[in-house]
Amino acid sequence: MNGETILPYLIIVPLFGAFSMPIISLAGRKAREAWAVIISGITLLVGSAVFHSVYENGPMLYTLGAKSPFGKANFPVRIVWEVDLLSALMVLMVTLVAFLAVLYSLGYMKHDTGLDKYYTLILILELGMLGIAITGDLFNFYVFLEIMSIASYALVAFRNDTWEGIEAGIKYMFVGSIASSLVLLGIALLYGQYGTLTMGYLAVKIAQNPTVVAKVALAFFIAGLLFKSGASPVHMWLADAHPAAPSSISAMLSGLVIKIGGVYALARILFSIYGSSVNMKTVGWVIIIFACITLIVGNAMAVIQTDMKRLLAYSSVGQIGYILLGIGIGLAAYGSRTGDIALAGAIYHTFNHALMKALLFLIAGAVIHELGTRNLNELSGLAKTMPKTTFAFLIGAAAIVGLPPLNGFASKWLIYESSAMFNPILATIAVIGTAFCTAAYVRVLYTFFGKPSEKVMNARDPDATMLWPMIILALAIIVMGLFPWQISDKVMIPVAKALENQLGYIATLMGGA
Amino acid sequence: MNDFDMGVIVRTAARATIPLIGIFGAYVVMHGHLTPGGGFQGGATIAGAGILFLIAFGLGEMKKRYNKHLYSALEGVGGLVFLGAAMLGIGTAFFYNTLWHNGPFFNGKPGTLLSAGFLPIMNLAVGLKVFTGLVSALTAIALWRRWKS
Amino acid sequence: MIQFQFIVAFLMIALGIYAFLAKRNLLKLVLALNIIDSGIHLLLISLGYRMELNEVPTAPIYTGYETLKSPMVGPLPQALVLTSIVIGVCVLSLAVALTINAYRHYGTLDVRALRRLRG
Numbered sequence: 007m008n009g010e011t012i013l014p015y016l017i018i019v020p021l022f023g024a025f026s027m028p029i030i031s032l033a034g035r036k037a038r039e040a041w042a043v044i045i046s047g048i049t050l051l052v053g054s055a056v057f058h059s060v061y062e063n064g065p066m067l068y069t070l071g072a073k074s075p076f077g078k079a080n081f082p083v084r085i086v087w088e089v090d091l092l093s094a095l096m097v098l099m100v101t102l103v104a105f106l107a108v109l110y111s112l113g114y115m116k117h118d119t120g121l122d123k124y125y126t127l128i129l130i131l132e133l134g135m136l137g138i139a140i141t142g143d144l145f146n147f148y149v150f151l152e153i154m155s156i157a158s159y160a161l162v163a164f165r166n167d168t169w170e171g172i173e174a175g176i177k178y179m180f181v182g183s184i185a186s187s188l189v190l191l192g193i194a195l196l197y198g199q200y201g202t203l204t205m206g207y208l209a210v211k212i213a214q215n216p217t218v219v220a221k222v223a224l225a226f227f228i229a230g231l232l233f234k235s236g237a238s239p240v241h242m243w244l245a246d247a248h249p250a251a252p253s254s255i256s257a258m259l260s261g262l263v264i265k266i267g268g269v270y271a272l273a274r275i276l277f278s279i280y281g282s283s284v285n286m287k288t289v290g291w292v293i294i295i296f297a298c299i300t301l302i303v304g305n306a307m308a309v310i311q312t313d314m315k316r317l318l319a320y321s322s323v324g325q326i327g328y329i330l331l332g333i334g335i336g337l338a339a340y341g342s343r344t345g346d347i348a349l350a351g352a353i354y355h356t357f358n359h360a361l362m363k364a365l366l367f368l369i370a371g372a373v374i375h376e377l378g379t380r381n382l383n384e385l386s387g388l389a390k391t392m393p394k395t396t397f398a399f400l401i402g403a404a405a406i407v408g409l410p411p412l413n414g415f416a417s418k419w420l421i422y423e424s425s426a427m428f429n430p431i432l433a434t435i436a437v438i439g440t441a442f443c444t445a446a447y448v449r450v451l452y453t454f455f456g457k458p459s460e461k462v463m464n465a466r467d468p469d470a471t472m473l474w475p476m477i478i479l480a481l482a483i484i485v486m487g488l489f490p491w492q493i494s495d496k497v498m499i500p501v502a503k504a505l506e507n508q509l510g511y512i513a514t515l516m517g518g519a
Numbered sequence: 520m521n522d523f524d525m526g527v528i529v530r531t532a533a534r535a536t537i538p539l540i541g542i543f544g545a546y547v548v549m550h551g552h553l554t555p556g557g558g559f560q561g562g563a564t565i566a567g568a569g570i571l572f573l574i575a576f577g578l579g580e581m582k583k584r585y586n587k588h589l590y591s592a593l594e595g596v597g598g599l600v601f602l603g604a605a606m607l608g609i610g611t612a613f614f615y616n617t618l619w620h621n622g623p624f625f626n627g628k629p630g631t632l633l634s635a636g637f638l639p640i641m642n643l644a645v646g647l648k649v650f651t652g653l654v655s656a657l658t659a660i661a662l663w664r665r666w667k668s
Numbered sequence: 669m670i671q672f673q674f675i676v677a678f679l680m681i682a683l684g685i686y687a688f689l690a691k692r693n694l695l696k697l698v699l700a701l702n703i704i705d706s707g708i709h710l711l712l713i714s715l716g717y718r719m720e721l722n723e724v725p726t727a728p729i730y731t732g733y734e735t736l737k738s739p740m741v742g743p744l745p746q747a748l749v750l751t752s753i754v755i756g757v758c759v760l761s762l763a764v765a766l767t768i769n770a771y772r773h774y775g776t777l778d779v780r781a782l783r784r785l786r787g
Binding site: 145148149152156159160163166169172173175176177179180183184187190191194197198 | 681688694697701704705708711712715745748751752755758759762763766767769770773774782
C-alpha cells in the first residue's frame with residue numbers, strides 16, 4: 007500500500023467522525039466518547055503511515071478529482087496536496103497530540119454539558135490543522151486555516167457560562183479574523199498578479215517575474231501569520247485565549263495551533279513560494295527582529311504571573327520566539343551550514359515544544375480538576391499529594407528550560423549554536439530569554455515542593471484517562487532526550503533541507519505530468 | 520398571549536409566502552449544477568423561510584416545530600452524504616467524479632438536469648446541511664434573547 | 669481606463685479597518701469585520717473580469733471555451749468568493765453568539781468593559 011492511497015484518509019477520517027458525531031451522540035455518552043477516541047486513534051495510525059511513507063519514498067503529490075494536476079492545459083489547474091518531509095512531520099505531531107488530548111478530555115470534561123459539540127469541534131480542529139499541513143494550494147490553505155480558526159474560537163469560548171471564556175473568545179475572534187482577512191488579501195493580490203493558486207506553480211511565476219505586488223502580498227502574509235502565531239507586539243490575545251479554554255484545548259492551541267497556523271504556514275510561504283525571488287536577508291532580519299522581541303517579552307512576562315495557565319501561555323509566546331529566531335536565521339543565512347542548523351533547530355523545537363507544552367497544560371488541567379484553582383499562591387506543597395503529576399511537571403519544566411538529558415536541550419542547543427555562528431548578539435538575547443524562562447519554571451516548582459497548605463491535602467492524582475496521556479508525553483520527552491543527535495541527523499536535518507529545497511518542491515508538482 | 524407574535528397580517532402573508540420561498544430554494548438547490556446557485560444559496564434561501572416563520576409566528580410556535588436532535592442529526596447526514604459522494608471515486612482520487620465519467624446515472628448531456636455526476640447529490644447534501652445549520656443557529660440565537668425572564 | 673472597482677474595494681477595506689479601530693460597540697466591530705471581508709470579495713470578483721483572454725493562465729472551462737472569442741468572466745474567483753462568503757457566515761454567526769453571551773455577562777456592548785483579563 008503506497009502513500010498516495012492513504013493520504014486522503016487523513017482528511018476523510020476526522021471529517022467522517024465529525025459529521026457522524028451528532029448521530030452517534032443519540033446513542034449516549036459512552037458511544038460518543040468511544041467514537042471520538044476511535045476516530046482520533048485511526049487518524050494517528052494514518053498520520054504515522056503517511057510519515058513513514060514520505061520518510062521512505064520522498065515527497066508525494068495528491069491531486070483532488072483526477073490523476074494529474076494538469077487539465078488540458080500545460081500548467082497545474084487542480085487543487086493539489088503536496089506532502090514533503092516537513093508536512094509529514096507536522097502531520098505526525100498533530101495526530102499524536104490531538105489523540106492524547108481527546109483521550110484526556112474523557113476524564114477532564116466529565117462534568118461539562120454539550121459534549122457532542124465539543125468532540126465535533128475538536129475533530130474539526132484536528133482536521134483543519136492536518137489540512138494546512140498537507141495542502142499545496144493557497145486558497146485551500148486559507149479554507150483550512152479558517153476551519154481551524156473557527157473551531158478554535160468556538161472551543162475557547164466553550165464554557166460560555168463564565169465571563170472569562172467569553173471575553174477571551176471575543177478577543178481571539180476579532181484578532182484572528184483580522185489576521186485571516188490579511189491572509190486572504192495577500193492571496194487575492196497574488197491571484198490577481200499571477201493568475202494561479204497552486205503553491206509550486208506560483209513559485210515558478212514569482213521567480214520569473216517578481217513584482218511589487220508580490221512583495222506587498224508577502225507583507226500581508228507575514229503580518230497575518232505573525233498575528234496567528236502570537237508574535238510579540240500582538241501576543242495579547244494568546245495570553246487571554248489559551249488560559250480561558252478547557253485545558254485539553256489549551257494543550258492543542260498552545261502545542262499545535264499557533265505552530266501549524268502560524269509558524270509552519272509562514273515557513274511554507276517564505277521558503278516554498280517566495281524562496282530566492284525576494285531579498286532573503288531583509289525578510290530574514292524582519293523575522294529575527296520580531297523573534298527577539300517575542301522571545302524577551304514572552305519569557306519575561308511569564309516570570310511575573312501568578313496564574314499557572316497564564317504563565318504557561320506566556321511561556322508559549324517565548325518559545326514561539328525561539329522557533330521564529332531559527333526560521334529567521336535559516337532565511338537570512340539561506341544555503342549555508344548555519345542556515346541548515348538554525349532551520350533544523352527551529353523544526354526540532356517545534357516538535358519538542360508541542361510535546362512539552364501539551365504535557366504542561368494537561369498537568370495544569372489535572373491540578374484545576376482536583377483543586378479548582380490555578381492561582382500559584384494556593385498550590386503550595388502539591389508534591390506531597392499529587393506525586394505523579396508533580397513528577398511529570400518536573401520533566402516538562404526541565405525539558406522546556408533545556409536541561410541536557412531531555413529533548414528540549416538538543417533543539418535549543420541547535421538554535422543557540424546557529425545564532426552564535428550567525429551573530430553573537432542574537433545568541434546573547436536567546437540565552438537571556440532562557441534565563442527568564444528558567445526563573446518562571448523554578449518558581450512553579452518551588453511552589454509545588456513547598457510547605458503543604460491545607461487546601462491541597464485532599465488532592466489526589468487524577469484517574470487513568472487523564473494520567474495516561476501525561477505519562478505517554480513524559481515518556482516521549484525522555485526517550486527523545488536519550489537520542490538527541492541521532493534524531494537531529496536522521497530526521498531534522500533532512501526536514502530542514504527539504505524545506506530549503508524550493509526546486510524540489512516545484513519539481514514534485516511539475517514532474518507528475 | 521403568544522409572545523413576539525407579529526400580528527394577523529404578517530402571519531397571513533407569511534403563511535402565503537413561506538411555501539413559495541421554500542419551492543424557490545429547492546429549485547436553486549436542484550439546478551445548482553446548471554445555473555448560478557447551488558447548495559449553499561438554495562439552503563440559505565430555504566432557511567430564510569424558516570427565519571420568516573420564526574419572526575412571524577413567534578418563538579413559542581417555533582419551539583413546538585423545532586427538534587434540536589433531529590436538526591443536528593440531519594446536519595450530520597448532509598455532511599456524510601457529501602463525504603460519501605466525494606468518496607465514490609476514491610479508487611482514482613478523492614473527489615474524482617466517477618458518476619460523470621462512468622455512469623450509471625447523472626451522466627447525461629451537459630446542460631440537462633441529470634448530468635454533472637456527483638454535483639447534484641452534493642448540492643442536495645449541502646442544501647440540507649446549510650438549511651438545518653442556519654435554522655439551528657438562528658433558533659439558538661433567538662432562544663438566548665430571553666435569559667432574564 | 670481607471671479601474672474603479674479596485675479603488676472601491678480598497679476604500680471598503682480602509683473603511684472597515686477605520687471602523688474596527690474607532691468604534692467601541694461590539695456589534696459595530698462585527699460589522700467592520702464583514703465590511704473588510706466584503707472589500708476583499710469585491711477585489712477578488714473584479715480580478716475575474718480583468719484577467720480573461722490575456723496571457724495569464726485562467727481556470728479551464730471545458731465546454732465551449734475554445735470557440736468563444738469575446739471577453740469572458742473567470743469562474744474561479746466566483747468560486748473562491750462563494751467559499752469565502754460561506755466562511756464569513758460562519759464567523760458572523762459565531763461572533764453574534766459570542767456578542768449575545770458577552771451582553772449576558774457584562775450587561776453592555778462596549779468593548780472597553782471587556783477588560784477583566786489582565787496581567
